[in-house]
Amino acid sequence: MTAVQEYVLLLDEHLNISGTMEKSLVHTKATPLHLAFSCYIFNARNELLLTRRAIGKVAWPGVWTNSACGHPLPDEALPDAVIRRCYYELGMNIETPTLVDESFRYCATDASGIVENEYCPVFFARAASGPLPNKTEVMDFSWLPVEQVLAGVNAIPAAYSPWMVAQLQRPLIKAALIKQTAP
Numbered sequence: 001m002t003a004v005q006e007y008v009l010l011l012d013e014h015l016n017i018s019g020t021m022e023k024s025l026v027h028t029k030a031t032p033l034h035l036a037f038s039c040y041i042f043n044a045r046n047e048l049l050l051t052r053r054a055i056g057k058v059a060w061p062g063v064w065t066n067s068a069c070g071h072p073l074p075d076e077a078l079p080d081a082v083i084r085r086c087y088y089e090l091g092m093n094i095e096t097p098t099l100v101d102e103s104f105r106y107c108a109t110d111a112s113g114i115v116e117n118e119y120c121p122v123f124f125a126r127a128a129s130g131p132l133p134n135k136t137e138v139m140d141f142s143w144l145p146v147e148q149v150l151a152g153v154n155a156i157p158a159a160y161s162p163w164m165v166a167q168l169q170r171p172l173i174k175a176a177l178i179k180q181t182a183p
Helices: 078-090 146-155 162-168 171-181
Strands: 007-011 018-021 037-042 046-054 069-071 097-099 106-110 115-119 122-126 138-144
Touching: 037 078, 037 162, 037 171, 046 078, 046 146, 069 078, 078 122, 078 138, 097 171, 106 162, 115 162, 122 171, 138 146, 146 162, 146 171, 162 171
Parallel strands: 037 122
Antiparallel strands: 007 018, 037 046, 037 069, 046 138, 097 122, 106 115
C-alpha cells in the first residue's frame, strides 16, 4: 500500500495561497510561510488538554503544546482539517471547532535549526471522546485547569511550544479561555 502524500498550502506575504509543497519537505531551516492551525480541546470539566510532542517529530520534539496542530489539505475547510487532525493525532472526536483568533501568525526556530513559519488560526473545541494518542505524534497528554496551564507557561515558557506561549499571551485568546471555562 502506498502512503498518501500530504501537501501544505504556501502563502504569500498577504496570506494568499501561492502554491503547495509536500508536507515532508516544508519544515526546514528555510521554511516558507504556510497555512496551519492550532486547536485547544476542553473536556466536560472545562479542563484543557495539553499534549507532549513525540520525540520523532521534526520540530520541537518532546515539548508540551496545545491539544493539536496541523495543516489543512488543499480544498479542505479549516474546521474540517481541525476535526481530521484531532482524530489522527489523538484518536479523538470533537464537537464542531470554534474559530477564536483568525490573525495569529508566528515564526520560530527550534534548537536543531528547524523553522516554523505559519499563519495559524486558533480554534477551541469540546471533546466528544477521550484521547487515544497516535504515538508517532503524541508521547503524553494531560487534562489541566486553564489557570494551571497559564501559570506553567508564565513560569517556564521554554517547556512549551513557542506558538502556544505566543497564543496564550494574546488578549483575544486569554479572554476566550476565561469565557470558555467560566461556570
